Amino acid sequence: MITLTGVTKTYPSPAGAFSALRGIDLHISAGEFAAIVGKSGSGKSTLLNMVAGIDRPSAGTVRVGERPIEALSQGQLAKWRGQSVGIVFQFFQLLPTLTVAENVMLPMDFLGAIPGRERHRRALLLLERVGVADQAGKLPSALSGGQQQRVAIARALANDPPVILADEPTGNLDSATSADIFKLFAELAADGKTLVIVTHEREAVSGATRTVTLADGCVIR
């Protein structure tokens, strides 16, 4: 499903080139729930960005499904992301001027794969699935952190992508709420989604089918 071959990412810096990833080879199969762990600065988020097409490798290839995504233009990448990947951020990143339901519908609008009439119904279904359907008409600022992250997960599922990527999704939540969120991710994995989560949380690691540990830009386990 996701294959990284010899992926290296080097950033120029005043102190000299800094390698965030060094020749990563990694394969994550369809339906796997992979937790990427490691210390701060180990390259976890960079790795996730490579898979999401948010960043490009300095060397090596990233394939998600059958596509080598580093060859895609920015426009093609955006469309591909809308179709194939759902992303959940640490700080939720909901658009403050749109209601909860509208935030969930926005990726559907961008991709246009789901007919316009069905988008609202689907958004409500997704919100119901993550347990915040009663908040659909509110603005994100009216919701708690946990509720906002649930909305972000619903948004990630908007176009029913096969892959969900999450970068420290519980880093900004209390432990009880974090547990609820991980439970939600486990359900998604059980439904056949491929999940890649960057996290520090032990609960996530325990719920994951696989743990990938990074240190200094290399996979050590």
Add this chain to the structure above:
Amino acid sequence: MIGSRARKILGDLSERRGAFLMAVLAMSVGVFQISSMLYTYSILSGTLGTMFERTRPASAILVTDGDSDALIDSVRAVPGVADAEARPVIVGRVRVGRDEWVPGMFYVVRDFNKLRLDTFEPHQGAWPPGEQEVLLEQTALQVAKARSGDAINIRTVGGEDQALKVSGTVHDEGLPPSWMDHIVPGFVSWNSALRRSAGGESKQIRIRVADSPLDEGSIREVADRVKAMLERQGHHVSWINVPPPGKHPHADQMAAFLYLLGVFGLMSFVLSTALVAGMVQGLLAEQVRQVGIMKAIGGSTRQVATLYLAQVSILAAGALAVGLPAGMFAGRIFARSFAAILNGHITNTEFPMWLLVLEIVAGIAVPLLVSLGPVLQASGVTVHQALNGDPGPRADGGRRLDRAIARIDWLPRPLMLSLRTTFLRRGRLALTVGMLAVGGAMFISALNISDAWKRSVDDDFALRHFQLVVSVPHPTDIATLDRVIRAVPAVTGAEYWPEAKGFLVGSSGGSGDVVGIVGPDPGSKLLQLPMLSGLWIRSGDSTGVVINQGLFARDTTLRVGRQVRLRIRGQVVTWRINGIASEMTPMPIVYAPPDLVARAAGLQPGTARSARVVTGKTDEASQLQASEALEQAFAREHVELSSIQRISDNRKAILDHLVIILSVLTLAALIMLFVGAIGLTSTLSLNVVRRTREIGILGAIGATPATISRHVWAEGVLIGLLSWGLATLLSAPASYIMERVTGQIFFKTPVRFYMGTGPALIWLGLVVVLASASSLYPAWRASRLTVRKALSYE
């Protein structure tokens, strides 16, 4: 070693080069606007008077019957006379087509190398002209359809046609441009062939008074002394003309022009203030997190505010350094161009001290003052607020506007997002919309004023149902005139109104302004002027007259029921005022019953000196054809003509007087376009910067660069459309006030209020184009942001 705070200021400037450069550019546009307009104002406000004074204008002109050197010497010896010069005038016509003529005024100069009064300068060609030559005013070549070296044909009343070679041109700053008055002014030598061939000349003696040159009363006293001396020597003085002392013939145009320039200069100041406030607010929006960090590590609100005010000072100084020289350069060009329109040239372009002080105040102090609010607000945020980011709209959606906008959920979501994002920062939105709206209102008003003036002139001429005015040099049998005129097939009718020229007699008994006196048939349909008060002249009322508002403006004591005193052919007549008519001309005119005018003008019954001619077709070409046919008819019948005036030419002459007004309006409109574009571009650019992270999120959830560009574009157009609505509303009072004031200055009557849909629609089109153009760069920049960079932006 510079301190950490200074390093922070410089670091920010370097880090956000693009945004700060945009800020400097936008602020410098404000400085440019103010400096160019006020510099133009400062140069021109004194220029007309100075350039007029440079010509040593005559204080008074006496029309008499002698012009010998000895006579002029004795005039110079009259107490109170500083100088005198004989300057006979030959009135004629210059041929510009086979049967097409334009009026010409030829001044006979005693000695070109010793000009004493109403001086002029050689411009090009031979100086002085020979016997068979003429020097034309530089602006007259175009009207005379001639070039230097060509021969022009001059026809004078009672004389023979005379061909003179144009030996060159002169520049006479005391004369209005020829293309404006549609008269060809020329200068010939004392022994010119034209003097021998002409049927006659008006022997004029110009005098300049020694004391109180700007006091009309003392000028008249001196002129009367000269008149008495001339009469003692056996000469007859038929007319004393005292032009308004120190006033250039086109001073009213300049006054209207300067008024508009002043208004637009003031508005520019307001605009630039709004521009700066918006810009600073935008820049500070980016710094919220950093404010939080600085306060978290011990910075006080005052220290943080000082830091940002220092940054604003640097930006303001940069804007001043860019905007001031550019404004000075443009101001000099504008002033030269506008002076050239009035046939003047600028000699003093000194940048006045008051303007420099104002510029520094406007350029540095004003940005600091208007930044104070946003800076204190931004510096006052708590660490928690700053570090936890933008809370977005209030959670309860309590504000009425939020709720109203939230109800607009039928738009496509990306467009809805643009709409809501636009309304998110209301203060900033209000500034941008307000600035664009003021610019738009000025643009619309400029076009409205221009249209209002043209319409007023058109409406006025629509009340005149004749196309030609034929004048003959001597009173002629109306039967003869009618026979000649009606022989022309294009003519469908003619009326013969007596006319005279008089002088308004003031309360002191002195003669003032020249007044035209016209005696239309009371039942005539050829002239139907709207009445401001009272009634039009009536059959059976042989004493009541109507004055136009041009005369009323000169003496506001003249009211219906009161009397107007005029000096006509040396006699003072007193007529009762029955009405005041509205007329779109600054020329004072009295309309009186025909018998009254005929008596005052000394016309025998059944004779006339002019005819109002009606033609079948009224377009410009038909008027020209009819006037040519009349020329031929009068020549065939050997009846001498003074002139044939086409109404279309008169209309054009009035509109040509508006050129300078229209120029300033166009200039103001263009500057507004420019400022609007810069303001909107900077607003959108800063919005892109502020929303970088949001753009990243959009990209992360599937928005393509094209979608993001459209999003920025839609926001720009939305702001443009909002400003358009407001501009249209604001333009109504703005147009009303400026139309009234400029009309009053120039025509002595307020221009009838006009506000068309055309200017608003033009601005609508322009605002969409402007918004689209302004969003190009920000949209491109937004589309170039990679998701990674956008998401990592702080």
